[in-house]
Amino acid sequence: MLDPTALPFDAAVHPEARPAVRLTWDSREAGPNVAFVALPGERMHGNAFVEAALAAGAPFVLTDLDAPRAVRVPDAQVALFAWARAERAHNPLVVGITGSVGKTTAKAYAAAALDAHFMPVFNTMPAIACFLIEFGRSARPLVVEMGIDRLGEMRELVDLVRPDVGVVTSIGEAHLEAFGTVETIAREKGVILEAPRGLVGVQASPFYPGRDTYGFGEATFAGDALQVSAEAAAFVYGEVPVALPHASKVQAEAAVLGLALAEVAGVPVGTAAERLAGVSVPGGRYRVLPGRFTVIDDAYNASPLSVRAALDALAALPGRHVSVLGRMLELGDTERELHAQVGAYARQRADVTFGVGAFASELGERAHATVPDLLADLLAEVRDGDVVLVKASRGISWAPQRRAQEGVGLDTVVDALLRARGDA
Structure with a gap:
């Protein structure tokens, strides 16, 4: 238990504060066993959510506010890190x-x-x-x-x-x-x-x-x-x-x-x-999904190094090799060149190459602007005995200058392939 009265730093502990099982900085996770730490954020300070955490039953809140069950400190983030070093x-x-x-x-x-x-x-x-x-x-x-x-x-x-x-x-x-x-x-x-x-x-x-x-x-x-x-x-x-x-x-x-x-x-x-032998990694991180055609789900993230490694793994498996590649994020001024290099490597390691989204033509011989267009072509092409690699960066990444870059959600391609071969 995490006892707010036995901390490695000075704090003003409200008499109703009680021990917790764990901590969170996300007020939505706060509850009777989960205390809340009010940290500064990019848009809002966690102090704005102290009341919500208390209403959810948080045993205590680490904050600089005077509130029920508060563990008051001058700086909650500094206190959190000091506590972590002491426990570690x-x-x-x-x-x-x-x-x-x-x-x-x-x-x-x-x-x-x-x-x-x-x-x-x-x-x-x-x-x-x-x-x-x-x-x-x-x-x-x-x-x-x-x-x-x-x-x-x-x-x-x-x-x-x-x-x-x-x-x-x-x-x-x-x-x-x-x-x-x-x-x-x-x-x-x-x-x-x-x-x-x-x-x-x-x-x-x-x-x-x-x-x-x-x-x-x-x-x-x-x-x-x-x-x-x-x-x-x-x-x-x-x-x-x-x-x-x-x-x-x-x-x-x-x-x-x-x-x-x-x-x-x-x-x-x-x-x-x-x-x-019992290890499982999160979805999208090189999972081999056998069936009448094999799907390699590696759609969570991508960089030139990881794509080349995935293509090597694809080429090592028996069957006709199909690569489905999307954009790699945060590559700076050389991103087009790096996508072209990866696409050239894909053409060496795969029999059929697809690209989608930004730099689609660099990544594959069969290039598509959108995932729906890609799927129509891919599902018509894939056949029994194939091995299909699906890999890209997904979500949105922010450059240091706060310029958003959009990845490609190729997890939907994995789902469509599994449905096409008769999986649930």
Whole structure:
């Protein structure tokens, strides 16, 4: 329980404030067991929602307002981060994971191998702070995804999380509008390697010479004899066989990371390997969906590095290969060139290539302005035995100058393909 009378900072605690199970900065999640933290926002301050949180039954609210059940502090955000640092200090092993691509997948496999608590997908500074406060005193390890999209942010995250092991999964063209160059990305993300121990994926190793590495081939912690099919990715780690249902090489690399972390932490590798077989990643992050034609759902996000990796995975599976690609966000002034490079690679790795939305003609031979137009063509083309990769950035991203960029919601394409082959 999170006791508002036992905080690591001075606060004026209302006599009716009571312990909570967890914290939230979203008043819609406040309830009898969930306390509310009133933080500054881009449009409104959380203080505007204190009354709503109290009405929902929040055990206390962390705020600078004089309100019922208030834990009053001069600055709720400063207090939240101080509380998070204090709670994190009680945990025996915290792993921080960053990288241009593969963070969420790596987090899932690392957490399974270690039997750790792990961050949900939403990984802002306040979210991480609330996570550390809730689980910092647990005897189980913590795995924290640490993504950045601005200069200096990793320094702030490292100061908050203080990882015992820092991991960089990969380095590539992502958030170029904020960072400018891949070298700057590598430098900024590399701050995580100031942790007492660091691990770097093989792809990122040229940026961090001399660091311990993980993956396949020449690596400090290496998997061997990798075989990938539509059914599974299988390899050997030491003498332990590992099988990952419906996985790709990227997921196998994440599994090697998990096994390396288990080895370092003294967890039996065989036990860790058994846990890995049950890992599931969130929808849209390279899920192989077999059927009379196979669909690879990788529609959550995209960057040049991740698209090339997905195309490699597509090409490794038996069948006619179909790529369906949409816009990649936050690539700066070189975005057209980078889309053209990815499209050229798609033409090498796939038999039929589709592009949709902005840069559609760069991404595929069969280019469509809208998803409905794409679907009409795609559903007429796909046939039994095909393997169809669907990948793009979705949603809206904001450039540093606050210029909105719209992604392509290709999750609807995945749904349409599954319906077309007779799934629910």
